[in-house]
Amino acid sequence: MSDPNLNQFSLKGKTALITGSSQGIGYALAKGLAEAGATILLNGRDRAKLAAAAERLKTLSATIHTASFDVTDADAVSSAVDSFEAQTGPIDICVNNAGMQHRAPLENFPEDVFEQLLRTNIASTFYVGKSVAQHMIKRRHGKIINIASVQTALARPGIAPYAATKGAVGNLTKGMATDWARHGLQCNAIAPGYFDTPLNAELVADRDFCAWLEQRTPARRWGQVEELIGACIFLASPASSFVNGHILYVDGGITASL
Numbered sequence: 001m002s003d004p005n006l007n008q009f010s011l012k013g014k015t016a017l018i019t020g021s022s023q024g025i026g027y028a029l030a031k032g033l034a035e036a037g038a039t040i041l042l043n044g045r046d047r048a049k050l051a052a053a054a055e056r057l058k059t060l061s062a063t064i065h066t067a068s069f070d071v072t073d074a075d076a077v078s079s080a081v082d083s084f085e086a087q088t089g090p091i092d093i094c095v096n097n098a099g100m101q102h103r104a105p106l107e108n109f110p111e112d113v114f115e116q117l118l119r120t121n122i123a124s125t126f127y128v129g130k131s132v133a134q135h136m137i138k139r140r141h142g143k144i145i146n147i148a149s150v151q152t153a154l155a156r157p158g159i160a161p162y163a164a165t166k167g168a169v170g171n172l173t174k175g176m177a178t179d180w181a182r183h184g185l186q187c188n189a190i191a192p193g194y195f196d197t198p199l200n201a202e203l204v205a206d207r208d209f210c211a212w213l214e215q216r217t218p219a220r221r222w223g224q225v226e227e228l229i230g231a232c233i234f235l236a237s238p239a240s241s242f243v244n245g246h247i248l249y250v251d252g253g254i255t256a257s258l
Helices: 006-007 026-035 047-060 074-087 112-141 159-184 198-204 207-216 225-236
Strands: 015-018 041-045 064-067 093-096 142-147 184-194 249-252
Touching: 015 026, 026 041, 026 047, 026 093, 026 225, 041 047, 047 064, 047 142, 064 074, 074 112, 093 112, 093 225, 112 142, 112 159, 112 184, 142 159, 142 225, 159 184, 184 225, 225 249
Parallel strands: 015 041, 015 093, 041 064, 093 142, 142 184, 184 249
Antiparallel strands: none
């Protein structure tokens, strides 16, 4: 017999757009939301990788759509979102996951890469969030989940610009909630700690860093991307109907401990 209290976590009948979802965290979240009942709209720039991700997800008997557009291009974002809404149906959930990392000493950090970080990590969250919100506001319902980072609260050597962008994502999330909560939207962020993903491949291969991380993190290990799914389902579902402007750290306790 099913527990009626668990129905508030169901995503049946909802459609979720996840940016940067052909691999890593984005793909894991897309898979988790599909398993919770959502129709999935995958996004990425590499059409081949996007198609391969869609084929893998179709084994879940979920409805999967793809949209290849550049999240750093405001016109492309608006066109893709408007087109999907008009031709396929409403986007009920938006997960702003697309992002990039670059490691270099701050005094030698390339200016062009700094600008690319701003476009990829901050501007894309604004462009996609704004485009989906324009439709959600009319319906007086919607869920926007931005992927922040442990670097929303902390910094490490060599990634100051990345930390700056993720700090901005945290405050943009609060701003979205402040502006859009009155229209029935819930806008929150998930802040992952150190997860074994393609973005962190360089660090995962670094034995000294892994040893440091295991000592620094109370959980004494890297996170696995599947461990982000529960937080995403919660924030995407009716269960979080009065949660707004919140940054949910999923980090093994690293932000709780010196």
